[in-house]
Amino acid sequence: MWCVSLGTVLLLTDDPGVIPVWEGWERLRIRPADGPASTFPARVCAAINAAAPTGPLIAVARGEWATLLPAVSMSQRSNRRSIAEYVLVDPVIP
Numbered sequence: 001m002w003c004v005s006l007g008t009v010l011l012l013t014d015d016p017g018v019i020p021v022w023e024g025w026e027r028l029r030i031r032p033a034d035g036p037a038s039t040f041p042a043r044v045c046a047a048i049n050a051a052a053p054t055g056p057l058i059a060v061a062r063g064e065w066a067t068l069l070p071a072v073s074m075s076q077r078s079n080r081r082s083i084a085e086y087v088l089v090d091p092v093i094p
Helices: 037-051 063-078
Strands: 008-012 026-029 057-062 083-089
Touching (some): 037 063
Parallel strands (some): 008 026, 057 083
16 A cells, blocks of 8 residues: 655654554654753654654654644755644744
């Protein structure tokens, strides 16, 4: 069966099982490398860039991961990929 991907859903969460993904969209769970908490945003962006997702992108962030969306947006823009939509699920924003 031939299937065309409509784009990529970036799952920014520790528990992706609770987030539905739309039919026809590739699902990419972001797993950053281990390191100090101060470098977490940079490690998340590096993991996204290493995966080279197919656009358009939808960023789905759950909990404290919602605070990463500005960094993720700038990182993707610098790589000539833009995020078409943001979905916040139970965001924890200071």
